[in-house]
Amino acid sequence: MRRPPVAVALALPLLGAASDPLAGRIAGPAENCITVSRTNGPSIVDAHTILYTEGAGRRVWKTGPIGACPSLEPLSTMVVEIYGGQLCRNDRFRVVTPGLSIPSAYCRFSAFTPYTRATTR
Template sequence: MRAPVLAAVALMLVAGKSDPLAGRVAGAPVRCINLQQLNGPEIVDSQTILYRQSGKRIWKTGPVGECVSLRPFDTLIVDVYGGQLCRNDRFRTVSNGMSIPSGSCRFRDFTPYDKVK
């Protein structure tokens, strides 16, 4: 009885979730982004990670190749060197309730998405 109820709630949550990039236009991808004014990361799915910048810009990235451990609601552990996050920097994930991180994955380029005026 519990499983069908949980599945129904999960479907309602997914269906009600809007596209965070809706109403935004993609710019040219860059190799690195500054971390000073960013909020995030937010794992959207197995290929999408978002960083929000001051409410006006969202940076979209993801893993180079496949990263099987990348799932929404997991925690991203990022290896940061200096004040920037760059393509090929490594990250790992930790699932809720777990203490051992996944294997390393690497970031691809970062694409800015700005609101359409």
């Protein structure tokens, strides 16, 4: 009897939901700055998406690079320059590819869009 295909078919929808960190969240108006002391991150999702999580995950801030940012990909390390406790649009960061020690050229953050969990009634 072949039961593994049934188990795999049940697991595939779960994998799809887990791959979108913003699923079930509602976007708010973009802001120019976020307070870094209240966030965890950065988490690189792909070449265009960087996430910072606030608190216990109640709010997620989505940003990305302005233009292209070579080497920005999951598992890379971001070196972020923070001045005054806030991270703002146009602030600079660099990316270090795993296995290398030389960072990329400077990249700049775009605006920060808050995503909050949708409330159910």
